[in-house]
Amino acid sequence: MKLVTYSVEGRQRVGFLLDEQVCDLGKAASALGFDLSPGGDLASVATNEYRGLLNEIDEAARESMQDEWCTPLDEVQLHAPYRPRQNILIAGGNTPDEFTSQRMRNGRPMLRYHTKAPSAVADPGEAISWPRQLSTEVHAEPHVAVVIGATTSYVEPSNVMANVFGFTVATNVVAQDLKRKHGQWDKAVSLDTFMPWGPVLVTADEVDLSELSCRLWLNDRMAISGGAESGLLKTAEILSELSFGMVLHPGDVVLTGTAESVGHGEVPERWLQDRDVVQSGIEGVVQITNPVSTY
Amino acid sequence: MATVKEAEETSLAFTFGSSVVSIHAAAAALGRSFESAVPTTLLQVIEAGPELWADLEAFYDSLRDCEFPDDARGAWWWDWDGVSFEPPIIPRKNPWVVGANYYQHLANGFARIPRPAIAPPHVEYFTKAVNSIVGHDADIVYDKRVTRTVDFELELAVVIGKHGKDVPVADAYDWVFGYTVANDISARELQLGHQQYHRGKSLDGFCPLGPVIATTRETGDPNRLRMRQWVNGELKQDWPVGDMIYKIDKLIQVLSEGMTIEPGEIIICGTVPGVGFEQLPQSWLQHGDVLEAEISRIGLLRNTIKMAGVG
Structure with a gap:
């Protein structure tokens, strides 16, 4: 199922995509005779507990789509999936060229796990925006965003993917100069609008990450491209490591790393500027576009 | 103010010495009404804004010098030992923590891994997971497969009262709702091994907070x-x-540069x-x-390592 948060006529709803239509999840469920009313935001239904039910609704809706609960995609406004209930985890330095900068433990690199405040979440199309006097070295990275679907504590890599609800793309916007200034990275990635993500949250059963590329285009030129599982640690290894000692709950979000570290593939590095357009995508699954506007 | 649990029921509470008063139950029993309904969590109280705070403060003052009736014990008030304390607040983003913010701590901590004992050039902010x-x-409870180097760090936690962005340092204290006690429990080999501190600081249970949030009126100047x-x-x-090294007003100002701080957001100010x-x-x-872990005029936060x- 492809879940979205969208609005028509100013009202925000939870929906799912069928071809070029957006279906209202609550209305579709009740029309098709299912017991599901998305009370709050998308996060309230994006749990593995509901996954079977969601798939049944998806199938039933395909067979009997009705105008009362569907709207053409081009008539709605899509939003970020939801605001996570705690900071978004980021697997920092999960790229082969960062290998020598990592410490090792039990034969594995110790990634630079850091976090992004949920207040940074931005909708598709919303401007990525920051004060020029605060940072002059902002860049953007495409990440796979993993949405946790079940309480996850001390789970081995071989089992942990069963606890994933789904995947989408996130643009991890980073102020490199603030990273250096503060030493710890959390503030440098947490400015308002520094987390465009979504809009389509695809359930895990529809995605095989090992087959996919994660890419970033800067003004229609491909700037970063790499396999979604080409990092030093695979998604399953990251989630498992985090779950050892840090419980993950449904709705928690983990960004698993980017293909290249900085500079948008250019030497010297090319920083974001006013009127740039940034697009991140997971090939064939989801993409998000945001303009840049400093103030 | 505190969040307490008694007989499986969670209550928003005032504390007076060794007595704990359920705000909702006491208001009902004493026939006290409020201009607007009192929410059920402290986060919602903070988000509701200063009118509700003033109303609650007046109720608090009216109870301050009361002799609580014996027959109401267990109905709308309890002895401190008769309730369990929940975290006073669960914020909507990770608590921020400031690294190396007291000179002597710098000198002691880094004498072993050579680094000059001088002020860091800028505020160092990391976060502890809400989940912790x-x-x-x-x-x-720590697991020795994950860490064997668990350490304690007593710190003042600032609770933000209202939205703000690019807050001027001169007005920054206006953004403070109150203060609580934090223990920034740390798994040192993970903190230093991962280089970014988050994981070493966010293991389950590693962010004890409480027992109460004392409003700015109760604490006076926190620097004292x-x-x-x-x-x-x-x-x-x-x-x-x-x-x-960086005072509370500076911590708020720098944190809010380009980033909205929100009601209930927590800034933990560094250890001594x-x-x-x-x-x-x-x-x-x-x-x-x-x-x-105790801070005067706020309270004593007790936890056991397992x-x-x-x-």
Whole structure:
């Protein structure tokens, strides 16, 4: 199922995509005779507990789509999936060229796990925006965003993917100069609008990450491209490591790393500027576009 | 104010010395009404804004000098030991924590890994996971497969009262709702090994908060408070809160540059000398250790360290 948060006529709803239509999840469920009313935001239904039910609704809706609960995609406004209930985890330095900068433990690199405040979440199309006097070295990275679907504590890599609800793309916007200034990275990635993500949250059963590329285009030129599982640690290894000692709950979000570290593939590095357009995508699954506007 | 649990029921509470008063139950019993309904969590109270705070403050004042009736004990008030304390607040984003914010802590901590004992050039902010927050008297359970270097760090936690962005330093205290006590429990080998501190600071149970949030009216100037921490009754940390390199107003100003701070957001201001990391040899917390972290005019936060699989 492809879940979205969208609005028509100013009202925000939870929906799912069928071809070029957006279906209202609550209305579709009740029309098709299912017991599901998305009370709050998308996060309230994006749990593995509901996954079977969601798939049944998806199938039933395909067979009997009705105008009362569907709207053409081009008539709605899509939003970020939801605001996570705690900071978004980021697997920092999960790229082969960062290998020598990592410490090792039990034969594995110790990634630079850091976090992004949920207040940074931005909708598709919303401007990525920051004060020029605060940072002059902002860049953007495409990440796979993993949405946790079940309480996850001390789970081995071989089992942990069963606890994933789904995947989408996130643009991890980073102020490199603030990273250096503060030493710890959390503030440098947490400015308002520094987390465009979504809009389509695809359930895990529809995605095989090992087959996919994660890419970033800067003004229609491909700037970063790499396999979604080409990092030093695979998604399953990251989630498992985090779950050892840090419980993950449904709705928690983990960004698993980017293909290249900085500079948008250019030497010297090319920083974001006013009127740039940034697009991140997971090939064939989801993409998000945001303009840049400093103030 | 506190969040307490008694007989499986969670209540928003005032504390008076060793008495704990359920705000909702006391208001109902005493026929006290409020301009607007009092929400059920402290986060919602803070988000509701200053009119509700003033109303609650007036109710608090009216109870301050009361003799609580014996027959209402267990109905709308309890003895301190008769309730369990939940975390006073669960914020909507990770608590921010400031690294190396007291000179003497810098000198002690980094003498072992050569680095000059001077002020860091800028504020160092990292975060502790919301998922790691626990309350007063909670056990902090570590697993030796994950860490064997658990340490304590007593810190003042600032609770933000309203939205703000690019907050001017001169007005920054206007953004403070109140203060609580935090113990920034740390797994040192993970903190330093991952280089970014988040994981080493966010293991389950590693962010005890509480037991109460004292509003700014109760604390007065936080820089005049004293902080002390005992481990198994032995005094380990004892320092003036106000000795920060970057003061509370500066921490708020810099954090809010380009980033909206929100009601209920927490800024934990850094620890003071005496942690296990600074000792020669370094010493780590063990199964059964009891931490008592106290800041004057706020309260005493007690937690016990447990190792998974023991007892």
